[in-house]
Amino acid sequence: MGTVSLPDTWVYALRLPHDPRAARVARTTVRAVLSGHDRHEVLDSIELLTSELVTNTFRHTNGPASLRLTALADGRIRVGVWDRHPWIPAPFGEPPWDRVPPAPVNAEQGRGLRLVQECADSWGGWPLGDSPLDRGAGKLLWFEVGA
Template sequence: MGTVSLPDTWVYSLRLPHDPRAARVARMTVRAVLSGHGRGEIRHDVELLASELVTNVYRHSSGPASLRLTALGDGRVRVGVWDRHPHIPAPFGEPPWDRVAVVEGEAEGGRGLRLVQEYADRWGGWPIGDGAWERGAGKLLWFEVGERRRES
């Protein structure tokens, strides 16, 4: 009987409703997937950033979202979050990507996209479709984690 060797590339997708609990479901999913694949060293960063993006979908759009986790085979994990709202916020839009303003200490929000700049190795965003929100278009925001960990 031979041993089974697990692939180093994989993809998981999750459809999330417009629900305040979606960020928690996203965190739990990320935790389970990365722990199951032995990627505990990046779990906390990926969990935090995925949760921030899904929270923004809930706060700034009115429709569902999709979360996709992809192992790229070289130690990096890419996370993509799709929603129907067409606006691509900084730092995901056009360069310079460091346009996320520093938030005042007392503010209740506005730190999530800054965290992407601090903890992700790469990030970006793409418009989906023709930009017509009501026809199911929108955007995909993505980030990658793992490159800095490999270089350390």
């Protein structure tokens, strides 16, 4: 009888306060997790994109955020970021809001979600909660980077 090798799947979750240091904590966590699992080939991309999403939660919401890193059975890494604001920004929304236009050359911000569009293999987002009782449930934005 042969041995069965389980796929290298795992999940890490981190709750982040509404704090300007949250993006740095998220980057450090991503680096530690991916390094610990020898996923150096995707580390820089995932670290950058995670930092952009967590920075946006700090800049555009007034509550906490959550980060979830998942290694899928096929080798992809999925990163999800939850916050309390229900609005789904491009590129995570439905057409025609599924693409981020380039930021003006002299702009000091506005490139983060464009990076997700350019660097992630897939992405998406959905509001959480459909009823008035669920108001404040927020949204989940996610992206995946391949094996």
